[in-house]
Amino acid sequence: MSAGSEIEQVTVSMGGFEVNAYVVHAPEGDIIVDAGAEPERILAAVRNPVAAILITHGHADHISALDEVRAATDAPVHMHPLDAEPAGVKDYEPFQDGQDLVIAGETIHVLHTPGHCPGSVTLVIGEDQIVGDLVLPGSVGRTDLDGASWEDLEVSLRKVMPLWTERTHLFCGHGPVLHAFREMKENPYLPPVLPDSGATKREL
Numbered sequence: 001m002s003a004g005s006e007i008e009q010v011t012v013s014m015g016g017f018e019v020n021a022y023v024v025h026a027p028e029g030d031i032i033v034d035a036g037a038e039p040e041r042i043l044a045a046v047r048n049p050v051a052a053i054l055i056t057h058g059h060a061d062h063i064s065a066l067d068e069v070r071a072a073t074d075a076p077v078h079m080h081p082l083d084a085e086p087a088g089v090k091d092y093e094p095f096q097d098g099q100d101l102v103i104a105g106e107t108i109h110v111l112h113t114p115g116h117c118p119g120s121v122t123l124v125i126g127e128d129q130i131v132g133d134l135v136l137p138g139s140v141g142r143t144d145l146d147g148a149s150w151e152d153l154e155v156s157l158r159k160v161m162p163l164w165t166e167r168t169h170l171f172c173g174h175g176p177v178l179h180a181f182r183e184m185k186e187n188p189y190l191p192p193v194l195p196d197s198g199a200t201k202r203e204l
Contacts (some may be wrong), residue, residue, distance in 0.1 A: 095110050113156035
């Protein structure tokens, strides 16, 4: 993460169901990630002009406030086409797996991480990751929904986990910010692998 950047969690409620939005306070502006509900609360966390709105996946609890937030900020929306199309999101910039976006002075590495839904992405910012519903506290995203796949989810987890370090935090769609290595030790749904070694999570 660039010097001076900060990821702020904004927990909003959609029909009594809590979901996290995030505002990345980057060196040259703000970046909103996911806009699920209560647009006024998300916008209240903004400190500087919004350079972009990024969507981790297209489920309603992550995009229901998108139109209001976009109208208020006039910021471009970035989203994976496999979720944007069925979700009815128009006029967006398509994410591509492995791309580096430089927005407001911050570099964001995009990884396509399907499993919870076909167009899920993980946003890598420095050593931290905004994971949407890929990883949840002590769990992972549901795979009993249309377009979901446990096999794809496991492949996606093995894609992001080698990037985890002792300093990595996971900013997920629901619940508190997670410490990646703690999840690796305690989350029974994660594959038993340790970044850059042959150790398993049980050996930590």
